[in-house]
Amino acid sequence: MTTIALIVAAGKGERAGGGVPKQYRPLGGLPVLRRAVLAFSRHPRIDAVRVMIAEEHRALYDAAVAGLDLGAPVIGGAERQASVLNGLESLADAAPEIVLIHDAARPLVPAGVIDRVLDALDAAPAALPVLAVADTLKRGEGGLAAGTVSRDGLWRAQTPQGMRFDAVLDAHRRAAAEGVTMTDDAALMEWAGHAVALVAGSEDAMKITTAQDFALADRLLAGALETRVGTGFDVHRLGAKTPGGVDGVALGGIVIPHDQALLGHSDADVGLHAITDALLGALGDGDIGAHFPPSDPQWKGAASHMFLADACRRVRKAGGAIRHLDLTVICERPKVGPHREAMRARIAEICGVPVARVSVKATTTERLGFPGRGEGIAAQAAATIALPAPDLTVPDLTDQEDL
Structure with missing residues (x-):
């Protein structure tokens, strides 16, 4: 039927x-x-x-x-x-x-x-x-009660x-x-x-x-939504700029002028990659490598906002909504502070959320490890989403006795 x-x-x-x-x-x-x-x-x-x-x-x-x-x-x-x-x-x-x-x-x-x-x-x-x-x-006439209806x-x-x-x-x-x-x-x-x-x-x-x-x-x-939190982490090496590549460091959806570039199959934006994985994690929908494998040549040099936009579409398709995104960039250089608000604005634009729902922070490792030696940049992110669940649908509290 x-x-x-x-x-x-x-x-x-x-x-x-x-x-x-x-x-x-x-x-x-x-x-x-x-x-x-x-x-x-x-x-x-x-x-x-x-x-x-x-x-x-x-x-x-x-x-x-x-x-x-x-x-x-x-x-x-x-x-x-x-x-x-x-x-x-x-x-x-x-x-x-x-x-x-x-x-x-x-x-x-x-x-x-x-x-x-x-x-x-x-x-x-x-x-x-x-x-x-x-x-x-009540039945009304001229603004006055004129009788009660059974x-x-x-x-x-x-x-x-x-x-x-x-x-x-x-x-x-x-x-x-x-x-x-x-x-x-x-x-x-x-x-x-x-x-x-x-x-x-x-x-x-x-x-x-x-x-x-x-x-x-x-x-x-x-009352019919559950809150889920996912985390993401990504690392990319710093190296010499490739001819025709990004003129600086692609980070948080913008390009920060720098004498080196992040190296990777795509534009290597560790910030957007971390947020993408955080959203996919909250959805329970794999990771960025499962959806955009580095072995696929079509993603060679791709702009990472495409990956993040896809994760946001997956949230919406599941009936969910992004509540908050929190990104922490870990590096010695370049300095993130002067570019923080531009990064927040760009991430909010990609995800279709108010800027107030996006946080961008930066820290160093006190010159310890590969970020401290200036060999690469790391980023970690947390994403909070509201998502319907089969056991948390709008409760049907109607008395279902025969009419």
């Missing part, structure tokens, strides 16, 4: 502020849309994910999902219902058995909610995650909403032809005469609409 998730991300999303549509704003170091996509692309019962976007947001979309295995996005319509229809039509040739339709503004949906929706589709053509209405409901049988609808593909495509096509508009896809399925099963949703699958919602989601996410 083929199951495809459609992520609706074509809205303007301006009420949350931030200067960009809310689906592209960062949440815990990752764009909201990326988190929503990851919730489904990592789920073992989802075969593919497709996203509907506004045409003018293509550059924002490309940046938000960079490195993920997604096909081209679908251009949405003026309203949500039109966007969903476009997404469904894009799947007509593939004709999956099941489609899940999810709002990008719900990035923290737990895997358990997805499972409950999919399970319900074994017996029903559509399924909807819901939460019971807990607050007393909560009996009332539920708050969430997404993902699951449907049999052929049924929901037919319902959307009929609604478009007849000019019928509904607030969500479950309502459209009801209108088309299909039964919609109710399953337990989750408070964590909240819809982010306002700045206050972002703050709450950040607090939820903070």
Whole structure:
């Protein structure tokens, strides 16, 4: 059985502020849309994910999902219902058995909610995650209470909403032809005469609409991340400059004028190499030599910022965020102090983090050992990242009793 998730991300999303549509704003170091996509692309019962976007947001979309295995996005319509229809039509040739339709503004949906929706589709053509209405409901007129509304049988609808593909495509096509508009896809399925099963949703699958919602989601996410620390160490010899090589010492992403150069297969930037290994260590993803072996001629003379940028991409692809980078350079010469801030700025630029998250220090070995004799430069680094873990997902604390 083929199951495809459609992520609706074509809205303007301006009420949350931030200067960009809310689906592209960062949440815990990752764009909201990326988190929503990851919730489904990592789920073992989802075969593919497709996203509907506004045409003018293509550059924002490309940046938000960079490195993920997604096909081209679908251009949405003026309203949500039109966007969903476009997404469904894009799947007509593939004709999956099941489609899940999810709002990008719900990035923290737990895997358990997805499972409950999919399970319900074994017996029903559509399924909807819901939460019971807990607050007393009041009807208002002219700013005054005009009556109390019974909560009996009332539920708050969430997404993902699951449907049999052929049924929901037919319902959307009929609604478009007849000019019928509904607030969500479950309502459209009801209108088309299909039964919609109710399953337990989750408070964590909240819809982010306002700045206050972002703050709450950040607090939820903070409890679903673990902190990891990795270390890196690298050494390169100092020697005569090679013709056409770096005119000085490549160190910390910049070139420091010097009468010698660091020797190595690449540009031998020990600082960036150490940080790269620290990030890979925190990820548990090998080391710089495993990803960029010195035996490979394509890395001959390569600029080391390429290695560090790749490690940063790996962190982001894993759903993580860089919290802090700490680099210590060990040498007698050249003097690092005058170049410290330039190194911090360059490292921050490569990694896409604020300069405040980067520390650069330098020390000597009191003229002991190879650094003390001026034979080479060493560097050690520590990287702190926040990373989701299978046993530290957003907790689904919903009461899962039968509805």
